[in-house]
Amino acid sequence: MVYYFTSKREDTPREVELYMGKHKEENEDLIKYGLETDVWFHVDNLSSAHVYLRLVPGELWDDLPTGLLEDCAQLTKANSIEGNKRDNITVIYTPWSNLRKTNGMAIGQVGFKKDKLVKKVHIPCRINGIVNRLNKTKKESFPDLQGEKIQYEKERARLQRKQQQEALRKEKLEAEARKREKYEREHAYEDLFSEENLNKNSNQNRSEDWEDDFW
Structure with a gap:
């Protein structure tokens, strides 16, 4: 199962899709079948959900609108058992294409191909207004991630x-x-x-x- 959320802030020109797996096993599929336009978020040095932001071609992962970045970071923090209880945490994010998965890694664990492509955002505290707004848009789905990946690759090749x-x-x-x-x-x-x-x-x-x- 995958949870989908919708972010719409004043500084974003469109509704943006965020998504995450229900548990670490599903995170493996998200890592495997992510798209080139996806951005991965995780609480730094703590266990948390793998939250993904899906951009469209032309949008830059390292130049996200402030409001959209805040939504992604707050949703990531809220879905970390320990991180949700703490103040002053750090959320890291990087393009999906920068994730590195090797055979010796535990389920849900990832590394990075290039550390310089990992950015950080400081979160002083949980903002309930943001988390509640995103949770109101929450939808549960059982997508065909592999099929979506294949279709995406076909369309990208066509373009x-x-x-x-x-x-x-x-x-x-x-x-x-x-x-x-x-x-x-x-x-x-x-x-x-x-x-x-x-x-x-x-x-x-x-x-x-x-x-x-x-x-």
């Missing part, structure tokens, strides 16, 4: 192919435009010195009374 095709099309159009400009520069004077235009401007082809044109 990448589309972007590559668009880039190739743009590159082709730009190359054709450069080719036309080069041709026009190289042949700019051909019409000016053509036999027809030279004949038009030659005095030899004027009528005998051509001087009358100046009177």
